[in-house]
Amino acid sequence: MTTTIHYNASELKEAIVQDADIHKRRPVLICNSHITGLAVARGLGRKGVPIIALDREDRGLAFSSKYVLHRGVCPNPVVAEKAFIQYLLDIGPAFKEKCILLPSMDEWALAMAKYADQLSEYYIWPFSSYETINEILDKSSLYKRANELGVPVPAYERVTESNHKQLPVDLSFPMVLKPINKRAFYDTFQEGLFIANNLKEYEEMTAKAKDAGLDLIAQEFVDVNRDGxxxxxxxxxxxxxxxxxxxxxxxxxxxxxxxxxxxxxxxxxxxxxxxxxxxxxxxxxxxxxxxxxxxxxxxxxxxxxxxxxRPWKxxxxxxxxxxxxxxxxxxxxxxxxxxxxxxxxxxxxxYxxxxxxxxxxxxxxxxxxxxxxxxxxxxxxxxxxxxxxxxxAVESNDDPEPAYRQLQNAFSKRSYYCPC
CATH class of the missing domain: 3.30.470.20 (ATP-grasp fold, B domain)
Incomplete structure (x- = not known):
């Protein structure tokens, strides 16, 4: 299979305009395009839905899927949110009917939700509003609502200058330290969260996050068995x-x-x-x-x-x-x-x-x-x-190219990280 990747919006827009197949049915735009995006592309592509895939670099596994018609490398919304939205607006006129947006990671979802009104000329945002998503992702509002409904939750507090010393007393060890910005945290540490087993680790981990400009929440470590x-x-x-x-x-x-x-x-x-x-x-x-x-x-x-x-791994x-x-x-x-x-x-x-x-x-x-x-x-x-x-997650008889792409990623000297 020949995979064409477009490295700017004008190239991708022109490719979409010229593709008669993509205009036969309402398309879906996915991002990012790694393991989660691959599953979404296959789940829709096997139903005959046209798929356009975006990612911040060109080695996401979904880029190699036969179910993806067009691929574009776009700005990373973590560091260039407005440029990412402009990229979507630049390719928008290529669609004959509005394209459905289907993000696979928080940063993509939040950017799309935040600018849903501006994107609405060319796209359909099929999720809740930016305000609602933020409320759910904010543990304080999520846990408050859950408590009101009688749904149990673990103890948690956001790490601040004022409570930094008290948190180890309130929550004890081991303690889970989770990022507010998941993708930026993963890009920095190649981990989804920290687990501090003692005060020394707590101090080291919170200092590392602070130096990286990343906010954390401290959460009770739930002693869960393997079936839990x-x-x-x-x-x-x-x-x-x-x-x-x-x-x-x-x-x-x-x-x-x-x-x-x-x-x-x-x-x-x-x-x-x-x-x-x-x-x-x-x-x-x-x-x-x-x-x-x-x-x-x-x-x-x-x-x-x-x-x-949003969709998950x-x-x-x-x-x-x-x-x-x-x-x-x-x-x-x-x-x-x-x-x-x-x-x-x-x-x-x-996986x-x-x-x-x-x-x-x-x-x-x-x-x-x-x-x-x-x-x-x-x-x-x-x-x-x-x-x-x-x-x-990756290997499939009817869509083998992503497995080959994964091998090549592993053999490459250039590192590739994705938390999905």
């Missing part, structure tokens, strides 16, 4: 109707303790689904969301940890299980809504790159290999049919 990571994922339409939902039990993360999911299994969790939906409805939320819960052994409660207001699992959240959103926007609330359970999703490293290092929540021989046989055969017991 459960996430509810949904699509809520503009009238807060629940159109799709799935519960996933996180089985492994990489790096250990502070990384992102590399193995997850679909399960049944109706009570947690009700809790997640109640919180989202309290914010009148619209869009795809991921609601993370941890089981606290101290008090026997599932505690709401985070809500991500393992969105390929609900898609494979029959709850294609991006397509549910697409159909609702096009006034052809349908509902999918009965996903397959007992199906796993794996093999990280899972293999985790097990080679003899680390993880579970000892040894969790996967069965039957699941490994499906992996080795790259099966992608609906009956398979496991789906892979």
């Amino acid at each position: 990571y459960v996430t509810i994922v949904v699509y809520m339409d503009g009238e807060q109707n629940l159109r799709g939902a799935l519960a996933g039990q996180r089985l492994e993360i990489y790096p250990p303790r502070s990384g992102t999911t590399c193995l997850v299994e679909s399960i049944e969790a109706p009570e947690l689904t009700e809790r997640a939906v109640s919180v989202l409805k309290a914010f009148s939320y619209e869009g795809i969301a991921e609601c993370e819960f941890l089981y606290d052994q101290k008090d026997g409660e599932y505690k709401l940890l985070d809500i991500n207001t 393992w969105i390929g699992l609900p898609i494979h299980c029959g709850v294609n959240l991006p397509h549910l959103l697409y159909c609702a926007v096009n006034e052809e809504p349908y509902t999918s609330l009965n996903p397959k359970v007992g199906v796993k999703w794996v 093999m790159n990280d899972y293999k490293k985790l097990k080679e290092q003899k680390e993880g929540l579970f000892d040894g290999d969790i996967l069965s021989k039957e699941e490994w046989m499906e992996i080795l055969q790259h099966r992608t049919d609906e009956s398979s017991l496991i789906t892979m």
Whole structure:
């Protein structure tokens, strides 16, 4: 497959104008274009939806997918938000009908939401307003609303000059130190968060974040067992109707303790689904969301940890299980809504790159290999049919180029980081 990447807006605009296929059906623009973007592109592309992919550099895995028609390298909204919005405005006139925006990381989502009115001439923003998203991402407002609904949450405070010395007393160790700006934090430290086990580490980690100009929140460390990571994922339409939902039990993360999911299994969790939906409805939320819960052994409660207001890393699992959240959103926007609330359970999703490293290092929540021989046989055969017991983040028989791109990224001298 020949992959053309456009490095400025005028090139991309002209390519879209000249492509007759992209004008046959309303297109979707995704960004960023790594693991999450790849799953979204496949979930929509297999339904015949035209996909345009953007990223801040040219090595995102979705750029190599056959389901992406056009690719553009655009300004990074973390450091050049207005330039990124101008890029979208510059290519906007190429679309014959409004293009749907579908971001995969907070920085892209927040920028699009913030400028949704300016973008509305050419684009459809199918998520809640900037104000609502900010409210949900702000732990103080999220946890306050959850408490009002009787949904348990962990203790937390924002780290400030005035409370810096008192926080270790209030929260004790180990303590989770989470960034306000997730992407900037990851770009700086190649980690999603810090875990401070003592006062010395707390002082060192807060000083590192301060030197980098990054704000932190300090959060109670929830003593969770290996079965206690459960996430509810949904699509809520503009009238807060629940159109799709799935519960996933996180089985492994990489790096250990502070990384992102590399193995997850679909399960049944109706009570947690009700809790997640109640919180989202309290914010009148619209869009795809991921609601993370941890089981606290101290008090026997599932505690709401985070809500991500956009697609996330393992969105390929609900898609494979029959709850294609991006397509549910697409159909609702096009006034052809349908509902999918009965996903397959007992199906796993794996990001093999990280899972293999985790097990080679003899680390993880579970000892040894969790996967069965039957699941490994499906992996080795790259099966992608609906009956398979496991789906892979990158490797796919019908779309093999992203796996090759991942190999080339690993072999390159130029580093490539993405927290998704």
